Structure formats: structure tokens, C-alpha cells
Amino acid sequence: MKISKLSALAVTTALCAPSAFAEEMANELTLVSWGGAYQASQQKAYVEPYLAQNPGVKVIWDESSAEAVAKIRAMNEAGNVTWDLVDAVASDSMRLCDEGLAEEINHDEDLAAAPDGTPASEDFGDLIVSDCFVPQIVYSTTFGYRTDLIDKPETVCAIFDTEKYPGKRSLQKRPIDNLEWALYCDGVAKDEIYDVLGTDEGVERALAKLGSIKDQVVWWTAGAETPQLLADGEVVMGSTYNGRLFSAIAEQDQPIGMLWDMQSFDLDGWVVPAGLPADRKARVMDFLKFATDTQRLADQAAYISYGPARASSAPLVGKHAELGIDMAPHMPTDPANAGNVHVYDYEWWADNRDDLNAKFQAWLAK
């Protein structure tokens, strides 16, 4: 009896021991992001300043955010999570959280408050769409068009008008956004889109509308494709992230214009994979607190035209770090751009994504 008590005590001590050293932080940090101009803005706005403060730390980048859900799932199943912090879109963060693959965040405790003392949860406000999500930016999926090849389109429905705007278009190879735009241009009122899409007939109707331009569409999977296709003159208009278009227009001076009508607002932010060892998690939380404070998020907007997710960062947004142009008019949230926006319903898509992906893939292959 005595022996078993003793051994139980020994086991408890052994189990508690690692947590006693939890304050120790790992010196390596694997960050996962999207590559390109966006990742560069993160590197300049928060990783470099963080490394300057913590000289012993080493940051490793991975550019696999597009496959974040599938890869985290695989790592989790294999019991070997090699990522520390993952940049994911809002809907992916919800899926990861729903499946228990991401750590829940206590926004007020884990994140820095605004300079005036407003707690983080209030500062981020509605943008905290999931318990596991720390928003960084507001971006939008919108359209770019060739200014020299077609007339300036006024509404998003120009993509379905092949007579007035002849030429190929590029659209993302997924149902999200495309089905909504199709219904909107088929005459469905904006606030009824998801009701219509919830029925089989609604989905058929949206696919039929998309079908009317199917042979004119080049389908893209990586954000860099549309700017490239536009620059080559392969397509006359196409959807992509507004930051990529900004980069093609302002930094590379291509004959491309922006169409903000029915831009689809989306969020992007950090997710901490579930099941990290204590020392790595401590490092991640330390970095996360630093990287999402008011100044850091405002700094990022100096490198890319995405709106900072904190209300307190917005007034600090200034000029482009290299070009010196005012960034505010290029933000998706600028009043001049945000006249007619499409706020896409994350929760609806989290529930219906599996069904519609299957239908969309079958439709594409036909």
C-alpha cells in the first residue's frame, strides 16, 4: 500500500515536472503563411522587429497556408505537429477550431490591449469569428480588368456579359464567392443570396449562370495567377485578392484597373495548432502578443493594401513604405471602395462547404 502511494507520488511529480519549466521558451518558431507580397509584409512589420528584441530566436517560414487544414489534420493524426503558428483565412480557422485542431485563444489575456487600454476582444470586435482565431487583416476578393482591352466595367456582372466585355475571365477554382456573384447577377437580391443557395434549385441556378461563361473561364488556385494572366493579356478580367492587384497596379505599373463592386470581404489571421509542447507554445504566445498589437498591425499596412484588423490601428495607417503613396484609398474598407460589398457568410459556408465542393467539382469536370 505504502509502495503504491509512493510510486503514485513519484509519477505525479514526474508528470508535473515539465510544467514547472513551462516558462522556458523554445528558440525556434515555425510560421506558416501565403508567400509573396503578403508574407513579406509580415516579415517586415513584425518578424524583424521581434527578432531585433529577441536576438536568440530563429524564425522559419513555411508557405503552405493554402493547404493549412489538410496539413494540420495530417500532422495531428501523425502526432507530430511541426508548425507553431499558422496564418489562415477565417473559414479555415473555424474548421480547425470545430475539429479541435487549433488552440482556443483567450483574446483579452493572450493579446495586447490597445494603447488607450481597450481590451483586445473589444478592439478586434466582430472580427473574432472563432475562438481559435486572432485576426490580422481585412482583405477582399475583388476583380481586376485590363484598362486597354475592355471598357471600364461598372458592376461585377460584367464578368457574365461576354458581349460587351469579350475575352477570357479568371475565377477561383472553388464555389465560394463565385456562386454568390452568379446569383447576384442572375437577379437575386443581396440579402437573399444564402436563402436561395440553401436550396438545390438555387445551387443549380447559380451553376447554370456560371455555365453561361464556363468556356471563357480560366480557373485559378494561387493568388498570383490572376495578376499574371492579366499582365499577359490572357484574360481581360479576373478575381483575386485586392493586395495582389494593388501590387500589380501600383508597384509594377501594369495596365490594370480595380473593380470594387461586390468585393467579397474576408479575414485572415493567426491560428495556433493544438497540442504544442509547453516551451514552444510559450514562445508562440509571446510572439503572438507582440505581432498583433496596435502598432504592428498598422505597420503592416505600410507594405500591403490590406486593412488592419484592430480598430485602434486604423488611424495609424499611413503611407506606403517604399512608394510613399497614401495607403488609405487602396484599402478595401475605404468608404469610396466599400459602396457595394459582399460580406460572405463564414458560418453558412462552414456548414455547407463539403456539399457544395462536391457539386462544384463534379460540375467543373463535366
Added chain:
Amino acid sequence: MSDITQSGPVLAADGRPLKRSLARALRMQKLRALLLIAPLLLFILVTFILPVADMLFRSVENRIVQDTLPRTVEVLADWDPASGQLPEEAAFAALAADLKDAANVKTHTKVAKRLNYENPGLSSVFRKSGRKVKNWDIANDGPFREKLIDLNDGWGDVELWRTIKTYSSSFTSGYFLNAVDMRLGADGPEIRPENERIYNTMLIRTMRMSLIITFSCILLGYPVAWILANLPARKANLLMILVLLPFWTSLLVRTSAWKILLQQQGVINDTLVWIGLVDDANRLVLINNELGTIIAMTHILLPFMILPMYSVMQTINPTYLRAAKSLGATDWTAFWRVYFPQTVPGIGAGSILVFILAVGYYITPALVGGTKGTFISNLIAYHISTSGNWGLGAALGAILLAVVLALYWVYDKIVGIDNVKLG
């Protein structure tokens, strides 16, 4: 001489039976040979056989439903879906308890995903209910039948319960049926609705396009191999570099190069417009369709056709052709009846290589194939890395493997695998 008449076994010098001695020596030899290849064997086992076996296992494994909803599965065992009646209250209570537990450890979304593969629409029923059921008190809140149906109409659908029951066994044919556009319905396997059918089309397309690519490789490769084999060695070596250089260049580089050449504002279209063959408004569509895939893949796989043909043609003695002609054969007869039959083993080897490689390609079709020129491997990649439906990906992979093996067998019956020569 006397040994022959002796009735006992032949003995070796040390007095043991010769047969056993010989067997022992051979066994030692075999063991030594095995030890030499053991590292390779181990390597293949660990990096190839085991992963493939694991993949094949995933295509039938189906523990998730009974692991996540154990109580419901047990109660449903006595329920007959053919009755058209909803199961008893006990099933609803069991489900509520299971769902609450699952939602607490967040596995309800996984089972939702699994069942959604078979019956689209179930995912949202589970996900939406999971959020609410999490806060229920299972001991006191009953009865659950009305409560669940109030929460979501889906629970009042017999079809949903049938799906849970049908897919509650540890192993399932569901993924394989799905991979051939079918599903387990109330009365056994049935064809899926038209707007969900995709895999048969893709499989047939993959086979058809791989055959086209193989034939175009034969057509383009044969003359090249012939020239290589018949030129003087110095010139042939120079030409050989032209075959090998693209072979050594990265697949991605070559595919991207084809993109630049073939696109509508690309080099080929620009040239055609410039010389006036094509109107500027009607540029040819050479990419993002079947044609693009066929052109790019023919080029990429061409060396795999030329090299075996070349090594076979090199061994053909030119005197045979001269002999045929001296006996009065025309050039064509000499080629067709004397030369060509001797090159068939080379064509066979090249065709097998090209066809099997083509069937499994996915990078090139993904980049230049658009939607019409993609292969079944693109769907496998999609299911493994994007949709997360590993079971279906594995089933598609297994079917592809079986088809390739079957074609190999047919080929062996018709051409004979002994006739295939790589040199």
C-alpha cells in the same frame, strides 16, 4: 560403376548425403545474396510497400462512425430502415448523448464529414446540432425525439438514420463505390444522381488521353530513334544530347515553358498572327484544355519512348535490310517486313513506360489542362491535400493501380512481356 547399383544415397566426401550438402551450400549462397540486397529490400518495404498497404487499408477502413456514435450504433442495430418509420426514442436519446460527448471533444465534425460523403447535406445537420446539443443535460432533458427534430428537420428524415446505420460497420465499400460514382442505398449499391457523377468520366478520360499521348510519342519518337541509330556515332551523340537535355530539365520548367508558348498571347499564336495564318481576334486555344495536356505531356514523355527504341534499333544489323533489297524488296517492303518487326520490342517497352507514367501524371495536367484536360490523379491530389477525403483518394488510387496492373496483364497476353527490350 558400382555406385550406380548402390541403393543408398550418394555421399559427399565428408560422408553426408550429397543432396543435403548441396542444399546447404545453396542455402548459404541464397542467404548471402539476401543479405546483400537486404538494405534495399528494407528500404522498399518501409518507403513503398508499407505506405501503399496503408493507403489501401484506408480505402476500406471505417471505424469513425462506431467510435464516435457507439450508443446510437448499438440501438440502431435492431431498427429496420426498410420500414420507413423513424427509429424509437431510444435511438434519439442515444444520439443526443453521443453527440454531446462528441461535440465536447470536437469529433462530431469528423463523423459529419464522413457521413456527408455518402449523403450530401448531413454535414450541416451534425455541425449545426452539435453546437446546441453540447449544452443539453442528457439525464433530464428528454425525450429527445421532438427536441432534435425541432433543432433541425434533418433528424426527422429516415434517410439520415439509414445512412448512419449503413455506415456503422468497421469496414466499408463506400469509398470504392463512391470512386465509381455509386453509393450504398436502401437496396444495395446504386448509381449516384447525375450532378454528383464525376469519377468514371475522369477515369475514362485519363485512359483515353494517356493512349493518345502514347501514340503521339510513338509517331514522333520512331523517326528520331531511327535517325539516332543510323547516323555515324559522332553526329548521333550530338543529337542524343538534344534528346537528353530536355529529359534532364525540371518538369516544372518545361511545363511553364509550354504555358508561355501555347497561351493565346503566347509565342505560337503571336507568330501565326504575324504571318497572317490566324486572325488576331480568333487566336487558337491551345492551352487550358485537352490539347494543351496532350502537347505538353507528349513532349515531356518523349525521351521515355525514344531511348528504349533507340537501344533496340542499334542492335539491328543493317545487313538484313541490304539482304532484303538484294532479294528484290522495295524500300517499303524491306522496312515493313524486315526492319519494323525487329523494333517492336522497343516500341513495346517505350509504350509501357510512357503509358504508365502518363496515367499517374498530375503536375502537368494541373498547370496546362484547365478543367477538361485534367486527369484522375488531379482528383486524387485534390482529395488528399485539399478536401481531406483520404479514403476516397485512396480508393481512387487503388482503382488506378488495379487498372494499370490489368492493362499490363493484357499487354503481356497480346505482345508478351518477354518481347519487351530496354536494350
